[in-house]
Amino acid sequence: MYALTNCTIFTGLEILTDSAVIIENKHITNVVNSRAIPPQADIIDLNKAILAPGFIDLQLNGCGGRFFNDDISEKTLDIMTETILPTGCTSFLPTLVSGPDRDVVRALKVVREYRKKSGDTVLGLHLEGPYLSHKRRGIHNPDMIRQPSDEMISLIAKYGPEVTRICTIAPEIIEPRHIMQLKKSGVRVSAGHSAASCQLAREMFRGGISMATHLFNGMEPLQGREPSLVGAVYLEKPWTGIIADGVHVSWDNIELAKNILKNKLFCVTDATSAVGTDITEFVLGGQTIYVKDGKCTASDGTIGGSMLTMDKALHNCVNHVKIELAEALKMTSLYPARAIGIDSEYGMIAPDYQADLVILNNETLKVRSVMKGGQLHNITPR
Numbered sequence: 001m002y003a004l005t006n007c008t009i010f011t012g013l014e015i016l017t018d019s020a021v022i023i024e025n026k027h028i029t030n031v032v033n034s035r036a037i038p039p040q041a042d043i044i045d046l047n048k049a050i051l052a053p054g055f056i057d058l059q060l061n062g063c064g065g066r067f068f069n070d071d072i073s074e075k076t077l078d079i080m081t082e083t084i085l086p087t088g089c090t091s092f093l094p095t096l097v098s099g100p101d102r103d104v105v106r107a108l109k110v111v112r113e114y115r116k117k118s119g120d121t122v123l124g125l126h127l128e129g130p131y132l133s134h135k136r137r138g139i140h141n142p143d144m145i146r147q148p149s150d151e152m153i154s155l156i157a158k159y160g161p162e163v164t165r166i167c168t169i170a171p172e173i174i175e176p177r178h179i180m181q182l183k184k185s186g187v188r189v190s191a192g193h194s195a196a197s198c199q200l201a202r203e204m205f206r207g208g209i210s211m212a213t214h215l216f217n218g219m220e221p222l223q224g225r226e227p228s229l230v231g232a233v234y235l236e237k238p239w240t241g242i243i244a245d246g247v248h249v250s251w252d253n254i255e256l257a258k259n260i261l262k263n264k265l266f267c268v269t270d271a272t273s274a275v276g277t278d279i280t281e282f283v284l285g286g287q288t289i290y291v292k293d294g295k296c297t298a299s300d301g302t303i304g305g306s307m308l309t310m311d312k313a314l315h316n317c318v319n320h321v322k323i324e325l326a327e328a329l330k331m332t333s334l335y336p337a338r339a340i341g342i343d344s345e346y347g348m349i350a351p352d353y354q355a356d357l358v359i360l361n362n363e364t365l366k367v368r369s370v371m372k373g374g375q376l377h378n379i380t381p382r
Contacts, residue, residue, distance in 0.1 A: 001029070003037045007046035008362065010326055012053055012334040012348035021051065023355045026120070026373040030351050044376070046359055049368055050325075053333035053347050054090025054356035055310035058166065058340065059126055059214065059241060059268035061095045063275040067284070068094045070273075072106045074114050081121050083276040086379045087309035088358035088367045091123050091346060093165055095270075097285065098129030098137070098144040101152060108155070112163045120354055120373060123342065124165035127156070128213065132193035133170040138218045139304040140193065141285040153178045161186035165340045168213040170194035171204035171229070179208040188340060191238070193218035194229050201232030211339060212240040214270055215257055216249050217303070234260050239339035241268035244316045245308040247295050251320045258323060266335035267313040272296055272305035311358075311367050318365065325365075 001024045009016040020037050022030040064083030066076045096107045111125050131148045156164050168190045179189050192213025212233045220228035244267050258265050273282050274291045281290050289296050289304035296304045310332050317328040337347030345354055355374040370377045
């Protein structure tokens with residue numbers, strides 16, 4: 001047992017000073033006044049740092065030189081876990097972009113087995129495609145875009161939410177019965193890469209779609225006579241991810257989305273294999289993507305993922321969008337946890353929660369240390 005002290009604690013519900021977080025094994029056992037620390041606890045002085053729940057990324061395509069699509073293996077998941085931890089990200093959804101059915105089947109099997117040994121880091125899959133709009137496919141390989149089949153929807157539903165947390169699907173190409181089949185199994189359907197009208201998208205949100213994938217990206221623009229999927233998101237207010245890098249979405253649009261969606265907006269990275277490396281180009285969706293000045297783009301200017309990490313997303317929300325720190329921290333932890341229904345174990349600092357924590361410099365917000373499953377990892381400054 002040990003106690004984390006001398007810090008400002010952002011629990012997810014309140015901000016505490018003169019308090020301590022008590023850790024035993026992999027869990028938080030209590031949050032107490034600093035004068036009530038159990039005598040048997042070892043003291044860890046955090047030297048006035050910020051202590052917050054570990055970041056949760058619901059859309060991580062790859063990092064550390066690996067794309068999950070390119071090598072659907074436990075080794076890739078190990079590399080992604082090791083690469084992303086120093087950024088404060090303690091849990092994530094490896095994201096499989098549009099590919100053949102055999103890749104989906106392999107991903108289901110690999111993640112199911114991996115979660116048996118490391119289910120508190122890899123929380124499940126995010127299947128982003130292949131059931132998307134050709135018009136709004138973005139960088140996804142056009143040869144892989146297709147209609148959902150009864151067989152594959154049934155297979156995803158059979159594996160359930162412990163394997164697949166999110167399926168990103170264009171509302172205009174999925175039948176309501178498939179949405180209900182996935183919803184009943186516990187798999188969340190997220191609207192994305194879609195050219196749907198606002199009216200259709202609203203009907204599908206009311207019919208069981210509960211999330212939206214990377215707001216603005218892979219969507220028709222909001223216009224006066226046709227608000228499109230963006231307008232439907234604003235009106236129906238599902239759980240909504242946004243890529244806060246200033247490349248995918250302008251700071252003003254992030255501010256606008258936050259004002260409308262409030263506690264339903266959360267950060268994702270959409271990160272690529274280049275994150276955590278010096279890679280200057282890679283292949284995604286059959287196209288070469290060039291990395292320059294923090295951007296990932298094809299030769300025609302199409303964006304192909306990001307170089308964003310969750311700590312940078314937090315910094316951007318606070319410094320560019322002027323979101324209060326306490327609220328920005330919720331956008332990187334509590335709200336993602338709520339979006340996929342794991343907020344009874346993740347996303348807060350409270351008794352019985354996972355001891356997954358990030359320790360930030362109280363001035364720069366840079367990651368100083370990360371605690372994963374009760375184990376403290378000191379971070380070399382980047």
